[in-house]
Amino acid sequence: MLLSPGTKKELKIEAQGLAFGYGAAPVQHDVSFAVAAGSIFAIMGGSGCGKSTLMKTMIGLLRPSAGTVQIRGEDYWAATDERRDEIGRRSGVLFQAGALWSSMSIADNVALPMRMFTDLDDAAIDRLVRIKLDLVGLDADGSVMPSDLSGGMRKRVGLARALALDPDIIFLDEPSAGLDPISARRLDDLILDLRDGFGTTVVMVSHELPSLFAICDDGIFLDADTHTPIAHGSPSELREKCRDPTVHAFMNRENPATDAPPGNPPGDPNGGSPKARDGARR
Numbered sequence: 001m002l003l004s005p006g007t008k009k010e011l012k013i014e015a016q017g018l019a020f021g022y023g024a025a026p027v028q029h030d031v032s033f034a035v036a037a038g039s040i041f042a043i044m045g046g047s048g049c050g051k052s053t054l055m056k057t058m059i060g061l062l063r064p065s066a067g068t069v070q071i072r073g074e075d076y077w078a079a080t081d082e083r084r085d086e087i088g089r090r091s092g093v094l095f096q097a098g099a100l101w102s103s104m105s106i107a108d109n110v111a112l113p114m115r116m117f118t119d120l121d122d123a124a125i126d127r128l129v130r131i132k133l134d135l136v137g138l139d140a141d142g143s144v145m146p147s148d149l150s151g152g153m154r155k156r157v158g159l160a161r162a163l164a165l166d167p168d169i170i171f172l173d174e175p176s177a178g179l180d181p182i183s184a185r186r187l188d189d190l191i192l193d194l195r196d197g198f199g200t201t202v203v204m205v206s207h208e209l210p211s212l213f214a215i216c217d218d219g220i221f222l223d224a225d226t227h228t229p230i231a232h233g234s235p236s237e238l239r240e241k242c243r244d245p246t247v248h249a250f251m252n253r254e255n256p257a258t259d260a261p262p263g264n265p266p267g268d269p270n271g272g273s274p275k276a277r278d279g280a281r282r
């Protein structure tokens with residue numbers, strides 16, 4: 001979803017000039033983007049470029065070395081610890097590896113944030129857990145253990161847990177990685193339902209081209225070589241218009257017959273001949 005000039009859209013997240021990493025050299029720098037309310041925003045790029053690390057700067061796990069992240073209009077890293085906790089409670093996270101507690105039943109996994117952050121009694125939590133599991137299409141008995149479920153079902157439990165506190169923003173790191181195409185498609189549909197039914201804003205890290213093209217409205221592409229974003233736009237727009245060879249190769253990697261456009265200058269991320277802009281390379 002490109003925000004055309006004059007369009008006033010509520011922004012849920014705004015990053016300005018972010019730099020972040022684990023040592024002296026940043027993993028990424030000069031990262032700026034805006035996530036519109038009720039949109040699905042993709043963080044794209046090759047392995048190791050810093051997608052999960054960028055997500056960490058938005059969920060409170062890693063303080064950026066420069067720049068700001070505004071969440072719902074509030075400067076997240078300038079806020080007090082209490083405010084940051086409150087902002088975080090209104091966001092849900094599905095981590096890359098699922099990160100369910102293997103020694104807890106799926107119901108207890110989903111109940112955990114409710115037990116930690118609300119005063120609800122056990123009966124109310126049980127009811128809410130059932131609602132969340134229904135919402136993600138899981139009619140499994142809540143007492144089963146994560147290891148008893150398929151990969152797709154475990155992802156759904158992770159999503160149910162991310163939704164436990166009714167967040168208006170959810171962060172999903174590779175939600176459909178490792179799933180068969182049908183389970184991945186179902187998960188995509190579920191994410192669309194969350195956006196369309198509840199107006200949830202979704203920030204999603206993904207390598208999976210079918211998911212990216214099917215559900216994402218907007219996004220950013222991080223480059224591992226230059227350590228900066230090299231393209232902004234929806235995955236379909238990037239596939240059709242972006243002339244940067246790295247982006248082109250990523251967005252077309254399951255379509256090897258499609259060659260990079262001729263005369264493709266490196267470092268010309270958002271350019272594109274009129275032909276390319278018309279989507280003639282599809």
Ligand SMILES: Nc1ncnc2c1ncn2[C@@H]1O[C@H](COP(=O)(O)OP(=O)(O)OP(=O)(O)O)[C@@H](O)[C@H]1O
Nearest residue numbers: 022027045046047048049050051052053054096207
């Ligand atoms: N805890 C850490 N300490 C030090 N370096 C790390 C840590 N986590 C990640 N890195 C390094 O930071 C860089 C970015 O890692 P990150 O996990 O954000 O990449 P990614 O784009 O999510 O990759 P993938 O697609 O494989 O999940 C990599 O070079 C990685 O090795």
Ligand SMILES: [Mg+2]
Nearest residue numbers: 051052053096
């Ligand atoms: Mg990652």
